[in-house]
Amino acid sequence: MIGTTNSKSAIATVAMTGAAAVLAGGIVAGTATSAEAAATVGTTQASSVQPKTVSAQVAKRELSAYPLSARAVTRYNLSAKTIKEVAAAHNLANSRMAKMIRNRESGGNYAINTGNGYYGAYQFDRSTWLSNGGGRFASTANKAPKWAQDYIMYRAHKARGWSPWAM
Numbered sequence: 001m002i003g004t005t006n007s008k009s010a011i012a013t014v015a016m017t018g019a020a021a022v023l024a025g026g027i028v029a030g031t032a033t034s035a036e037a038a039a040t041v042g043t044t045q046a047s048s049v050q051p052k053t054v055s056a057q058v059a060k061r062e063l064s065a066y067p068l069s070a071r072a073v074t075r076y077n078l079s080a081k082t083i084k085e086v087a088a089a090h091n092l093a094n095s096r097m098a099k100m101i102r103n104r105e106s107g108g109n110y111a112i113n114t115g116n117g118y119y120g121a122y123q124f125d126r127s128t129w130l131s132n133g134g135g136r137f138a139s140t141a142n143k144a145p146k147w148a149q150d151y152i153m154y155r156a157h158k159a160r161g162w163s164p165w166a167m
Contacts, residue, residue: 067147089154101165113142122153
């Protein structure tokens with residue numbers, strides 16, 4: 001049973017359990033998603049949120065295969081598809097070409113704001129950042145987590161290849 005005195009750890013456990021369920025391919029019979037579970041914590045239905053198939057340890061192990069924390073999954077309400085794309089983006093960001101672009105554009109600095117209207121490691125302008133979905137992470141790329149910048153680079157690359165970076 002989830003008590004009110006330990007609600008923060010309960011939410012964290014439920015969030016990781018929900019994330020593991022997402023990573024496993026969706027809701028497992030009888031397992032609430034992190035959003036559903038978080039909504040019921042602290043209500044009279046809190047005791048009914050009992051994951052039947054995934055423990056917190058399994059959730060941590062599942063998420064460790066991705067460049068994300070359970071906190072990020074919950075904070076940004078990431079879907080299973082997005083989580084898998086973040087993993088693919090992580091692989092692309094570690095490619096020789098992406099590293100070369102990052103070094104040329106920003107010296108590899110994900111937090112850079114050069115003052116010329118371009119932000120982050122890949123020097124996104126604000127409209128490109130927002131049109132590729134970056135607005136859900138931050139207003140500009142330099143304020144977003146590293147994995148989010150890699151993810152938006154991945155999305156831009158899927159749509160236009162390396163051409164935005166004029167290689």
